[in-house]
Amino acid sequence: MNEMLEYLFFTSRIADKFIQALQERQLAYVQEIESVHGGIVLKIAEGVDDDLWDELDDLYDELSSEDQALLEEGMEDVHAKSTAGIYLQLLGGKQTIAQVDPDVMNRMLSVISMDEFNAFVETIVRSVETPDDSPICKH
DSSP: OOOEEEEEESSHHHHHHHHHHHHHTTOOOEEEEOTTTOOEEEEEESOOOHHHHHHHHHHHHHHHHHHHHHHHTTOOOSSOOOOEEEEEEOGGGOEEEEEEOHHHHHHHHTTSOHHHHHHHHHHHHHHHHSOOOSOGGGO
């Protein structure tokens, strides 16, 4: 499996801020619930350019402080559940997240790279948005 960068949050409010930043930067991610403490783990594929990585690390440091403060106030998530999301960029600039089973996502990423997975998803999105009913041998 390709190496993944992991970011851990303990409140969904703060995790959602980081997710928004990932979506704005068009980065695919996997969201899981850490089994011991119930924290929210956001995973992205390594290979992010250094400037973007530094930007994400700075944001994570900032959000971690907020996350810790909320946790200490007793606002931790008691109803968190395990989910994974696939960021989809649609025609016309629209964006959406497809929620998928994290176990299935992890199994797929154990045998293909995040780049291969993203290419696969982009092919499906493109095919749905611009259908082509010509025979496959004509492609």
